[in-house]
Amino acid sequence: MLTDIHPKLPMRNKAITRDYYTNGLGFKELGTVDYDGYLMLKKDNVELHFFEFKKLNPRENYGQIYLRTNNIDQLYKELIDKKIAIHPNGNLDIKPWGQKEFALLDPDSNLLTFGQSIS
Incomplete structure (x- = not known):
């Protein structure tokens, strides 16, 4: 039945979002068509989509996703090493729920939490 999920996150500026995710986080642009106000990126088995929201106030953005890694x-x-800013409360740490995690905020304050099971 369900096979994949592709979260959609808000972005204010497509060029800034593209640069952050491709040059900073290692994603690649998906497809060959440049859609106005929409961006699709992929890294390994993870696909993220972004929609343009020019009036987004980053201080009021509660977009967040949890990405598992091995x-x-x-x-x-x-x-x-790439000097990507880690969230001040999101340094790499083992959590009580059995995950080793860290988190960061993208340029639009979407919270990205990365986790790996330690059990």
């Missing part, structure tokens, strides 16, 4: 230590190191 090598959180390597991913965290890669992002630190």
Whole structure:
């Protein structure tokens, strides 16, 4: 029945979002058509979609997704090496619910939490 999920997150500026996710997080643009006000990105088995919301106030954005990984230590190191800002309350840590996690905010304050099961 259900096979995949492709979250849609708001973005104010397509060029800034594209740059952050492709150059910073290692995503690649999906497809060959450049849709006005819409962006589709993919990395490994994860696909993210973004819709233009020019009037978005980042302080009022509660967009968030949880991304599972099978090598959180390597991913965290890669992002630190690229000087990607980690959320002030989201440093790499083992959580009581059995996940090793870290989090960051994209340019529009969408919260991205990355996690790996430690059990």
